[in-house]
Amino acid sequence: MTELTCIVCPRSCKLQISADKETLIVTGNACKRGAVFAQNEMTDPRRTLCSTVATVFPEAPVLPVRVSDEIPKAKIFDVMREINRTVVKTRIGRGDVVIKNVLGLGADVIATSDLLKEKAGETS
C-alpha cells in the first residue's frame, strides 16, 4: 500500500492506494478529484509550473508566466530552462502565449499579467 497526500485543494486528504491486479483502489479521498489525483500520481505525475520570464523593458524586468496545462513532473527543470532562455520583446498581456507547445508537451507557457501594458499606459 502507498500513502499520498492529495494536493488538489487545501483540504489535503491523506490517500491510501492499494493495487488489486491492474486497478488501483483509493481510499481516504473526500471527493472524486482525489481518486483521479492518486491515479495520475501513480502512473504519470504532473504539476503546474509558475515562473517569470525576462523582458527588454527596464521598468518591468520580468513578466510572470505559467504553463497552460499541467506538465510531467520530470520535465519541470527542462521547461524552466526554456523559460529562462526566452526574452519578451513586445508588450504582451495576460493569457498571451510566450512559448507555444513548450518542448512538445502539449502545453503553452502563457503570461499571467498585464503588467507590461499597464506600464506603457502610465503617465504620472
Add this chain to the structure above:
Amino acid sequence: MKNESYDVVVIGGGPAGLAAAISAHDSGAKVLLLEREARLGGILKQCIHDGFGLIRFGEKLSGPEYAERYIDEFHARQIAAVTLTFVTKIEKTGSGFTVHTVSRNGVARYRAAALVLATGCRERTAKQVFIHGTRPAGVFTAGTAQHFTNLLGELPTKRCVILGSGDIGLIMARRLTLEGAEVLGVYEAKPTPSGLTRNLHQCLYDYDIPLYLSHTVTRVFGTDRLESVEISEVDEHMTPIPGTEQRLDCDALILSVGLIPENELAESLGVKLDPKTKGPVCDGQNMTSVDGVFSCGNALHVNDLVDYVSENAAVAGAAAAAYKPQKRKPVEIHISDTLLYMVPQQLDLARNNNKTAVYFRARGDYNNSRLALTVDGKEVFSRRYAFLRPPEMEKLELDFDGMGLTETSDVQFKLEPQTEKG
C-alpha cells in the same frame, strides 16, 4: 491643497481594498481608493504561484491573474483611485474623517463619511526573532526574497537556509530551487509545520528539500555578507539543546516566521485591537470599535485564502456605503481556549445578522472535533469537523437573528476536540 469629499475612502489597493471599493460603489457610494505603491493588486503582484481563486472562480489562478480580474472590474466602474500615495494620518472631524496623504505631487487631504482600512499585513523580521551574532547582509524575509525574484528578476541567494515553515517560506523554497539556488533546508522551531499541508508536499517534498522540525537558527556568522549559520535542536519549550549545534555555509538566511496585521492607522484612530488576531475587534458588518471605520483582509486577520479576503471585504465595502451613525447594540462572542481566534468578535444587534460569515482557526491539530454555539447555556448550533489544523482557516455562515439575542446574552463558541472517536 485638494480637499475632495467621498462617501467611502478605502485605504489599500490589494484584493481586500479592491473588493471593498467595488462593493461600496455597487451599493451607490462615491468611492476613493488610496494606494502607496505604483500599481494596484497588493501582495498578489508578487505571488506568481498558482492556487488563488479556487472558491471564487473555480479555477487555480496565479496571484497576478486573480488580482487583475478585480482590477479590471474596478476600472470598468471608473472608481477613483490614487496610487503612489501614502496615507500618513487620519483625523476624526465632525461626523466623518479627514485623510492626509503624501505623494510625489505633495500633500493632500480627503474627506470621508466612512473608511475602509485594507492595509494588509507585514512580515515578522529578524528584530522579532532572537538570533545571536553579527548583523551581516543576507538576512531577509521570504516576502523580500519573493519581491526580488518575482518583481525585479534578481535571484537574492545561491545557497540559503529558510527559518520558519510559513507558507511564504515554503513557496519561496520551491521558487528559489526552480531558479537554480540551493535550499539547504527549512528549519522550524515548533514540533509541527506552520504552512498548509499541500504546500509541504508541492513545495518541499516534490523538490527533495528537507524540513527539520524542532530546530532553529542560533547564530549567524559573517562580516559584510552572511557566511554561515548555526542550527540547533530545541526542546519542547523551544530552548536550544546544547551539543546539538551544527554549522551550515550559506549566503542567505530567509525568514518565514509569521505575519502581523498592519494597523498603525487603525491604532492612531483609537480602534480596539484583538490580542488574538492582532487586528481590530469587528462586528458582523466589519465595523471596528470606532463608528464609521471598517476593516477587512489581512489587516483584520491573516488569511490563507484570498477568496475569503475578497468575500469578506465586499461585506465591509457594502456596510461602509450604507453607514449612518446610529446607536449600537453590541453583544460579545466568546470562544473556548481550543480556538485560536474567531472573527467577528461581536455582533451589533441593531443591524441584520441573518447571514453572517464567521471565520475561525483551531488552536491545535484536532481530528473529529465538534464546534458548538450556546446562547445563555443553551446549544443553538453545532457542527462536526473531521480535521482541523491551525494553518487552515474555517468559515461558517450563521443566522444569528433567529437566536433571540439581546445585549446581555452570553454567546459562546466551544470547540470540543476528540469527542468519542468512531
